[in-house]
Amino acid sequence: MASAVLADSISSLPPVKEGEYDVIVPYDKKKGFGFLWMDATCSLAKKKNAKYAFSSYIPLKDGTQGPAQLANLFRNKGDLILYQDGESITPGSFSRSVSSNRGFIQYRIYDIKHVPSFAEQQKQLQTLLHYHNKRYAALEKESNDHKAKYVALDEESKQHKAAFQEKKALAKACAEETEKLQKELKSLTLNQANALEEEARKLRTIDLTGSGSSGDMPILGASSITPTMKQERQEEGGSDYANGGSSSTKRPRVSTG
Numbered sequence: 001m002a003s004a005v006l007a008d009s010i011s012s013l014p015p016v017k018e019g020e021y022d023v024i025v026p027y028d029k030k031k032g033f034g035f036l037w038m039d040a041t042c043s044l045a046k047k048k049n050a051k052y053a054f055s056s057y058i059p060l061k062d063g064t065q066g067p068a069q070l071a072n073l074f075r076n077k078g079d080l081i082l083y084q085d086g087e088s089i090t091p092g093s094f095s096r097s098v099s100s101n102r103g104f105i106q107y108r109i110y111d112i113k114h115v116p117s118f119a120e121q122q123k124q125l126q127t128l129l130h131y132h133n134k135r136y137a138a139l140e141k142e143s144n145d146h147k148a149k150y151v152a153l154d155e156e157s158k159q160h161k162a163a164f165q166e167k168k169a170l171a172k173a174c175a176e177e178t179e180k181l182q183k184e185l186k187s188l189t190l191n192q193a194n195a196l197e198e199e200a201r202k203l204r205t206i207d208l209t210g211s212g213s214s215g216d217m218p219i220l221g222a223s224s225i226t227p228t229m230k231q232e233r234q235e236e237g238g239s240d241y242a243n244g245g246s247s248s249t250k251r252p253r254v255s256t257g
């Protein structure tokens with residue numbers, strides 16, 4: 001019966017690969033196993049998906065050496081434990097194997113001191129070469145993508161530079177036009193100020209000369225009175241009007257005869 005169970009557990013395992021070996025350890029619940037495990041933390045353990053490794057042999061509960069130690073079943077300290085009774089090692093797999101009460105436990109072990117054969121090394125190198133070729137192709141594609149992006153960005157940069165120069169020229173033209181308009185506005189404002197000042201002076205002159213009565217001659221500033229007008233006013237009423245007097249004030253003519 002035990003032989004049939006052992007055959008079933010072994011047949012459920014994948015074929016033994018290079019560097020691996022199988023171990024069948026007798027188990028006596030009263031005496032124990034006679035060896036210890038430890039956590040596997042090396043990079044090879046991660047690659048092999050191994051959580052535990054062989055640590056060391058220890059005496060059985062009765063003080064004698066166990067069958068594993070007597071037969072030196074484990075080759076090296078740190079050998080990786082890949083399978084136990086045809087299953088991947090888990091925290092509960094040991095308890096299940098012990099509770100089966102078959103009298104033995106079967107392990108698939110990887111020898112950490114194994115030196116790969118030429119064929120295995122060649123296979124590993126081919127796998128590594130394939131990986132690097134694939135990585136190189138990916139990097140080359142990434143490099144070409146970056147080059148295409150660089151060309152596109154360079155073209156965009158040239159367009160931005162051209163647009164900048166165009167806007168710079170436009171800004172210069174606007175500044176020149178603004179300066180020209182400011183000069184024109186200043187000149188126009190000065191002319192308007194002079195015209196308003198002249199108009200104010202005329203109004204002041206009119207205020208000083210006074211206003212005529214209804215039907216009289218329109219009021220004129222002193223600067224608007226011609227010599228003929230002065231002569232006529234002198235003949236009519238004296239020279240006061242011509243000299244800035246009011247037209248409403250007439251001097252009587254004095255007879256000399």
